[in-house]
Amino acid sequence: MTLYRRMTVADLILASLISWVSLVLPAHATPLHGRTVGIQDGDTLTILVGRQTTKVRIAEIDAPEHRQAFGQRAKEALAYLCHGQSATFDISSKDGYGRTVSRVSCAGTDVSAYMVSNGMAWVYPRYARDPRLFELQDAARAQHRGLWADPNPIPPWDFRHTKK
DSSP states (O other), X not given: OOSOOOOOHHHHHHHHXXXXXXXXXXXXXXXXXXXXXXXXXTTEEEEEETTEEEEEEETTEEOOOTTSTTHHHHHHXXXXXHTTSEEEEOOOEEOTTSOEEEOOEETTEEHHHHHHHTTSSEEOTTTOOOHHHHHHHXXXXXXXXXXXXXXXXXXXXXXXXXXX
């Protein structure tokens, strides 16, 4: 029995694909740990890892804009949970503004779940992958928590569109 065999075209394509994927995937597959040093709004924060800061857009949610109803309260809720706290995240992708997009945990609490369950952010259906977030949003809506106390809350993606 021979231990070696000739590579087929399929083998070459697979090897090329594996090489390409390893170049495209982010360098940090393992979680990064740091301290939250800034809160920009209800879904963006700055985390200090070592001596480098990383601006992180919290994945799967969309918080109200600054000039939108509950925008300031969403920022305050994120600050309450995260500012000065230890944070864990990974570099899963970047958005159009160069921010890292990631699920974040502050002091052991899942930030996406916290913001949605307190009515401080919508689940962003275009990017959401965690079905649990939709359940948390439904519960917040049913109990009129946070932005769900508004009789006609406007999702941030619609608010941004109307402001252009």
